[in-house]
Amino acid sequence: MERLFSNKVELKTDPEHFGELTQSQSILDQPELLRARMEKEGYLFFRGLLGRDEVLAARREILLKYAIIGELDATRPIDDAIHSRSDAIEKVNLRAFSQSLRDGLAYRRIIDHPKLLKVYEGLLEGEVRSFDFRWPRFVRPGEGCGIHCDGPYMNRGTERVFSSWIPLGDVAKHEGALMILEKRDEHERLLQRYLAKDADRDKIEWLSTNPVVLQEKFSGRWLSADFQAGDVLCFTMQTVHGALDNMSPINKCRLSSDSRYQRTDEVFDERWNGSDPEAHGYDKVFFPGLGQWRNRDFKDEWKPVDEHGRLRLDEEPQ
Numbered sequence: 633m634e635r636l637f638s639n640k641v642e643l644k645t646d647p648e649h650f651g652e653l654t655q656s657q658s659i660l661d662q663p664e665l666l667r668a669r670m671e672k673e674g675y676l677f678f679r680g681l682l683g684r685d686e687v688l689a690a691r692r693e694i695l696l697k698y699a700i701i702g703e704l705d706a707t708r709p710i711d712d713a714i715h716s717r718s719d720a721i722e723k724v725n726l727r728a729f730s731q732s733l734r735d736g737l738a739y740r741r742i743i744d745h746p747k748l749l750k751v752y753e754g755l756l757e758g759e760v761r762s763f764d765f766r767w768p769r770f771v772r773p774g775e776g777c778g779i780h781c782d783g784p785y786m787n788r789g790t791e792r793v794f795s796s797w798i799p800l801g802d803v804a805k806h807e808g809a810l811m812i813l814e815k816r817d818e819h820e821r822l823l824q825r826y827l828a829k830d831a832d833r834d835k836i837e838w839l840s841t842n843p844v845v846l847q848e849k850f851s852g853r854w855l856s857a858d859f860q861a862g863d864v865l866c867f868t869m870q871t872v873h874g875a876l877d878n879m880s881p882i883n884k885c886r887l888s889s890d891s892r893y894q895r896t897d898e899v900f901d902e903r904w905n906g907s908d909p910e911a912h913g914y915d916k917v918f919f920p921g922l923g924q925w926r927n928r929d930f931k932d933e934w935k936p937v938d939e940h941g942r943l944r945l946d947e948e949p950q
């Protein structure tokens with residue numbers, strides 16, 4: 633088995649500690665089975681739920697924008713997403729840039745794909761819609777994501793919310809695939825206080841940045857897959873997850889998306905919904921990336937910007 637890292641910590645990849653995500657496409661048209669599996673496992677993994685070409689169109693739409701700000705090696709095909717360090721990021725309106733990613737038509741077609749909405753309509757037994765805010769992620773070589781549950785970030789409305797993680801392209805494990813901690817009965821008790829928090833009011837940090845230590849405490853295997861364009865991973869607000877670090881030997885960036893879904897007739901979390909969602913505050917922009925730009929809040933993902941939407945570099949790192 634290849635060596636895998638998360639938060640720069642090497643995972644144990646023997647069969648007791650690591651496994652493949654269970655696929656659910658064979659029960660796609662059986663909502664009661666989907667509901668039971670989601671309840672039991674905390675996730676549903678569908679291979680090829682979406683059309684590969686539709687997903688690759690969204691990939692291209694987003695990568696073109698990253699190419700414009702100099703984040704892609706211009707000597708290589710854009711679709712290869714080979715990283716190049718950019719000086720332009722500090723000069724652009726990052727707020728507008730990030731919004732242009734979220735608003736792209738090909739990307740929105742993926743987020744609101746009828747096949748994906750149908751899964752959630754079956755799970756929630758009613759009309760559903762995605763949150764107005766969406767999270768396209770460009771993860772450079774060496775980057776990843778802390779371990780967390782989505783609950784504290786999404787819990788101001790109904791509790792009945794689900795997340796979808798969608799690779800926008802093929803994403804092998806070592807290229808930064810998402811990983812889920814296999815659900816165990818004891819997780820509910822261990823997560824009780826964490827899940828009661830509100831990420832913004834309580835200013836929480838990641839649940840953990842050490843997948844090995846967390847696994848010893850929580851038990852359960854880390855589960856992941858070599859994802860392909862068209863695959864979708866759906867999971868609950870209580871599901872412990874993180875990302876494998878992007879260790880691409882060819883400097884390929886990982887492009888993926890996360891989005892949230894709930895019933896239209898239940899209360900929405902105002903942070904992520906409405907015509908101009910406030911997210912984690914109007915002075916911050918969702919722009920995941922490590923330390924070459926100084927971060928304060930939410931560590932890697934939210935960057936402070938000034939009144940022009942430009943990255944603020946005047947703050948000392950914590």
Ligand SMILES: O=C(O)CCC(=O)C(=O)O
Binds near residue numbers: 777782797875891
């Ligand atoms: O893509 C990632 O690195 C993290 C995604 C995530 O945390 C989520 O989908 O909730």
